[in-house]
Amino acid sequence: MFKKLPGDEAQHLVTTTPDTAVVFRPAVLKTPAIVTIVIFTWRLLAGAVRLLWRYPIASSVAVAPGALSWLYGWQWGIALLVLVPVALTMWRLVDRASFLRLVGWRLLAWWRRVWIYRRHWQPVMIVSGLGRHLRGRDYLPRLVRVTCTSWADLVTVRMLAGQSVKDWSDRIENLAHGFGATSCRVTVARSGRLLLAFPRRDPLAVPLPALPIPAVASVGPVEIGKQEDGTPWRLKVHGTHVLVAGATGAGKGSIIWSTIRGLLPAVRSGLTQIWALDPKLMELSFGRDLFDRYAADPATCADLLEAAVKIMQERAGRFAGVQRNHVPTVDDPFVLVVVDEVAFLTAYQSDKGLKLRISAALATLTTQGRAVGVGVLAALQDPRKDVLSIRNLFPDKIALRLDESEQVDMVLGDGARDRGALADLISPQPDLGAGIAYTRLETSPEPMRARAGYVSDADIRDMVAVFTADTLPLTVEGA
Template sequence: MFKRLPGDEARNLVSTTPDTAVVFRPAVVTTPAILTIVILIWRMLAGLVRTAWRHPIAATVPVIPGAVWYVYGWPASASLSGTVVLALISWAFIDRPSFVRLVGYRLLAWWRFVWIYRRHWQPVMIVSGLGRHLKGRDYLPILGKVTCTSWADLVTVRMLKGQAVKDWSDRLDHLAQGFGARSCRVALASSGRLILTFPRSDPLASPMPALPIPQEATVGPVEIGRSEDGQPWRLKVHGTHVLVAGATGAGKGSIIWSVIRALLPAVRAGLVELWALDPKLMELSYGRDLFGERYAATPEECAEALEEAVSVMQKRAARFAGLQRSHVPTVKDPFVLVVVDEVAFLTAYQSDRGLRQRISAALATLTTQGRAVGVGVLAALQDPRKEVMNIRNLFPDKIALRLDESEQVDMVLGDGARDRGALADHISPVPELGAGVGYVRLETSPDPIRVRAAYVSDADIRAMAAPYGEAA
């Protein structure tokens, strides 16, 4: 059987042997030297303009002294350089925050762009499979702007045509190792553009002591810790429901008590009521005086408390119907926060089937109808499996502390959360390093945020229960 061979001589050569290779000299087109020079000069000028546009301060540093040297000579250039250096040093000592924000981070971004990212971009992209090497040519995602913050590098990337965010989220470990970072997270900035976050340090490595009790009464968002970017972590509790999941010793109590601590002035003012369900008789019992008659421990008491909260919710809904659509805390209609520690003990591990059904029905009613009339639920559990907590999707805001398995991250925060960098299964089990550290996924944003709750000790709980117990 005849087989036609490729190449510019294929139309003239025919072989009766299928595996015969024909070697021929391909046609060569000679490019004029002047065209090559023009292309190289154009690329060089475009690169200089792009660098000056992206990093104006770093580009100005060598240009101005060079221009002064050319016009006035080296003594004037040296004098100007010395004056500028002295001024920058003085600025750094006098007002370090503004110097770092306006100059330091820009210079650091330029240095890391040149030395870390652009230098290793091609090999990392090819080896990780995000780039392609076809017919002697590399097709690479385009490296954009690098922005430095106090703790991380934010790298803007334009994806190749046909790529998806999942292609990048599946290779976070490759990217982190390739650029020498501890971890990597990916977020979609706009169509075809990503922002890669490479942490340089961990601002959440050290435990936080209990935050001061606020001076003014507020129902939130309440400050309970710190976010990874160094900003205060404020958790919304009024107008939503919050689910906290974490293994034993992960720090669920830190979140619960930090929320209670931040709401104490509002409790004293009569704008908030705290209802506590403590089936384990361990966590919430330390501050029992804060809850007064709104404390339940046995399964029967917990069921009655939840049904009473449903009754309060339904009465408010009947009064608000046709008059208002959102709740404003008042002394007459305070915000009711139902705090449930280890909710799985009531919904899955309760041996009494009747009580289990009553509790599950009351919780489902509260989480579907309660937030519009000022009744919220803050629930904590260890096992996030659906057969243990089948109403977890009714909680708009979720917090994942240290978890035992990678699959549990998506169970708590939703599908794809771990691919976007919520590595709750990698949080250290050492209390000093990982207690209270977690990832938050809010109703308004699918991207997880890494946070750490302040640690409220037993002494802090007893100290705040004494003066505030009478107001509960």
């Protein structure tokens, strides 16, 4: 009448009622105690060796006092506990940089690995959906390494088999709040491994003043600010085109004027010409004496863009079969076309004839200009496709504060916000958020956070005064 079930006899059934589910206990295989002890001992030894290998300094600090006390007496252990902190404190006061590089960041990484990430790893992975609980067992991504820098924790993770980068980038908010950070950024370290960046502080919270005018004439990359990791933010303008998008008051002027400021020695030496298009008559007109050509009304802007196209085509005819890349010279200088608000000329222009001329000239410059030394630096507020249909023709893109989360991917490309480019969350307060941006370069698809120096009206007046006084240095890079 009853079928024999695996793991139990029929008499152990809970009920024989036909309409009741059959409940039975599975067979249990008892593991010998010696096997359990061997496995536990092996895991304990492997974990100790791995801990010593990855954190030799932190392990030595923890083990050395106990070893000395056991070998030579408790007095030596106490002495070591007193002398080591004093020696480390003196080292930190004398040479803080080397102390942090060799000891400080490693100790901090060990502490945060144990107290922050390892302690919360299992619940964060399970709750966020990055781990799996199957048949009574947790399958978790592996926490490989924790490295500390001056501003963030860099956590290397080995993904579970079958996971993708999108699985992690969709859960950056879960990860950030789970580990007590303000944000999280996901980058690919190598196949199967990710690098998660959890900021501990914001190194860009304080506004940056205008950077000094360079002493060497160069077409770039131009230093315009500071990156989140503390390194200089250098913007490439020669050999590329740059699109800057940001809401009103986000700091587009800081990027434009910092770029112009960095190119002034090259302008004075004849290696660079700056052509400015200022349809709003508010931003670039303040320093019009710095530009080789300046236009404000739409008709003049169209003429200026078409003149740049003629120079581009003339150079292409001369360079064809001779050279593939442009080298700035006095005879063939690098021409940077700066457009303050490109949407005024492309989307909001009522004259259809001018609109077509301007759009065609911009499309020609952005598709053919960089190889012959004609670059475009364009800024706009609304990054939608119907406002600027050629936004994908700009290899390098910069997103300042934006109004909507969808606009981040419009500017920086699909998936940029999921990887941590939270341009829509930048503070609208000028002191806190102006000039902060996320950039995505042609050579690196991963977004990078930085802040441009603020070039005030007084700084622009000084630039004009220095430029017109002919006192800029004439040293040419490579001379």
